[in-house]
Amino acid sequence: MERRLYVLAASALIVAAVLGSAWITGQFTTPRVDRTDGYVSELAARDQPWTRLFRVSDALSGLACVFGVALVPTAAREGRGWLALAAFGLLTLAAGLFPLDCATLSDPSCGRRPMSSGHFAHLLVGALATAAVLVAMVLLSARWRSWVSWLFTWLGLAATLLVMAANADRHGVGIAHRAQLTMFAIWLVYAALHLLVSDDVTARASVPHGNARPHVVEQGSGPAVLITAGLGGAWFHWDAVAARLAATHRVIRFDRPGLGLSPCSPDPPTLHGEAARLAGLAPSHPEQVIVVAQGVGCWHAEAFARLHPLRVAKLVLIDPAGAGERRPFAAAGSAGRWLPALGGTWGAAALACLAGPAAHRLLTGVRDPYGVYRVGKVSAAVAGEWLARRDMIADLHRLRADRPLPDVPVTVISTGARNAVRLAGLLSARLVRLPGSGRPVQLENPQAIADAVSDGRHG
Template sequence: MNPPPRFVRVDGIPLHVAVEGAGPPVVLSAGLAMAWFDWDPVAALLAARDRTVIRFDRPGHGLSAPATEPPGAAGEARRIAGLLDGLGLGGTPVTVVGHSIAGFHAEAFARLYPERTAALVLVDSSVEEAPRTVLPAALRTGAARALGRAVTAAGLPAALGPALRGGAVRASRAGRAADPAARDLVRRCYRTGRVWRGALLENSRYPDTAAELLALRAEHPLTAPATVLAGHDGQPGDAARRWLGRQAALAEVLGARFEVAEPAGHLVMLDRPHQVARAVLHARG
């Protein structure tokens, strides 16, 4: 069962956060357009193993307030730090866990706040070795805002939001497994234009965030122990092999332990929650 909704204001934006358990803190941040409840199985396992589990929704995601500005790697790292301060955990090192695009944010936090990082775990993280942009950032951001307003005005989130969420989850799981999220939570989040606008805005700055992280790597060494956990659905193919190769290369760049979760789609936390929890529990070495 999810803990009751709680909100912490960071930089003027109310962030939805769920805190459960007791012990060394773990911060879980999900990928693009995902929500706190996508960590339910992992959070339950960690709380049962004496961890304080902190799940939060970035602006425009889950139940958090709408995003006002495009996100960036350093900005999202500062948001995590502000959230921990708001929870009274400013002086406690945390294990920070990032899935997909949130892997950029988690790594940025570990590099910018080494004294606050006990360990870093990347779960099928986004990887960009040489990010490129074609259109200017301002143009991409403006287009994302305009599209978000148009989609909302047309009533598409209310009509199709939960169905689109369900289809995306099935496409991202091993064996096309169904979305396990509670229907009332899915409707509460994905029938709103706020979530789709937030996802479009975040995605519009994806290459910029990736490039920013590469710059941070050059300036801020990673001192915390790190783990890269890559999902693999067990199916043969060049695309799957290339993805595992890129994840292994990321682990080498970070000096991280590399592990494959199999069978698992991109949503490793739903397909292999025990393996994710085990990686987090062992991340400190």
């Protein structure tokens, strides 16, 4: 999938270069704009006949550039360069949204009219866009160490200096500006080709990342307790529970693929796959394990118990997710296969950095001490688990029909959700009701979970 992302990103950058070069046709459709002394952006001025065409071209060019950058898989020491190129795309989009009022240099009467704020906004974002793309060219050329990239970078810098000199002299601005934009477009095409043929890119796209071991934390000694978190959960959410149990139990915590500190997997999550993961982390038979699960993790724990009845000593299910029968998403599997690769892109990294910590604090009420929710792969993994939930529910109903639950104690801890009451009745479990505070139980009342683990009563 990473190779396909490189192809899509390269295609988007080429589209951005082509759309950004729509001014070439403007030499023939808008003769009133002086080719020698007029800015290219004057073709999109409000008083020009083809203003909408060139404004739309600029806006789409900017969007294509941002889209291309967002799809590029992350690489060490390239972040600032791609960020600058994304800024160039956004500023190009803004330039299309705020055009000039009139042809500043080609129309002598333009300077005598009162100008709108949009006119001055265009001049500002145009200058900033030029600075952003030059910064991107310099930073990425230094990282790639390509003489071809440096050639177009130096030519772009030279053309920019010519634009500044010509603007001061009020002559030859059009020629210099067209040369500058040509260098920028050629460099965008080169950047696209670099994504397709670079040896470094090929190596990154071919590195397997699905067979690495998950992040596992063990502490204490005694009867084994295996903890599996809810949707998007991480191992550190269970610190308080583990601290209470470690004195008398061997506590095993882990992060599912893509979550916490675990590497991502190229395959979408499945119920049987998660049950197998629990089986791989649990002690070998004949030793039995107490499974503590939350949210969607309760599905995994129940499936593990039904598939491996001799290996389970007890189930403690906390605020289980609803498992009402629903039709699976038809496209969930295809989308899920794209998510691990998308989680490693600059776009996912930017979104996770901006929204991840705030979303985590809103949902849990605690900060992210390890910064795991600032990483794009975690957001992609959460989305993948959300997409897979209907398929998991369908598999769980089939398991319930085919495999009986072993005769082990089951405790369901609820903060008032009806799902917990229904599940407790279905599994003949002991129901423990706790006051709801909006925070996860393992953070708000870890002692209740520790008590449920240590309680020897049958459900």
